[in-house]
Amino acid sequence: MEILGATLRVYVDDLDSAIPFYERLADGPAMRFARGGLQVAAVGCFLLMSGPAAELEVLRRVGATIAVTDVEEARKTLVELGADIIAGPVPTPAGRNLIARHPDGTVYEYVDRGRP
Numbered sequence: 001m002e003i004l005g006a007t008l009r010v011y012v013d014d015l016d017s018a019i020p021f022y023e024r025l026a027d028g029p030a031m032r033f034a035r036g037g038l039q040v041a042a043v044g045c046f047l048l049m050s051g052p053a054a055e056l057e058v059l060r061r062v063g064a065t066i067a068v069t070d071v072e073e074a075r076k077t078l079v080e081l082g083a084d085i086i087a088g089p090v091p092t093p094a095g096r097n098l099i100a101r102h103p104d105g106t107v108y109e110y111v112d113r114g115r116p
């Protein structure tokens with residue numbers, strides 16, 4: 001499994017007012033999408049999220065989003081190393097993803113960006 005990088009999760013009250021700051025900071029445009037009741041914007045290495053408190057509370061349990069070359073390969077490696085797969089792999093607007101709990105209890109999202 002090759003790890004390509006990580007995305008920092010940022011929880012904001014007002015996505016529209018937060019996006020311009022992060023676009024300037026990351027020197028690039030935001031890719032916006034909705035997921036469930038959440039509004040999301042990916043900007044560089046930042047993933048901005050806004051929505052109902054109950055939905056955000058669940059997401060706050062995920063430490064980071066880790067980009068990998070192939071989510072299925074990541075799933076196999078994680079299972080071999082003793083991680084629990086909580087959800088996925090499933091397709092998302094940004095690529096396939098899965099949520100895994102590592103043996104130490106930390107929870108991460110793994111995504112292969114841009115893959116169907």
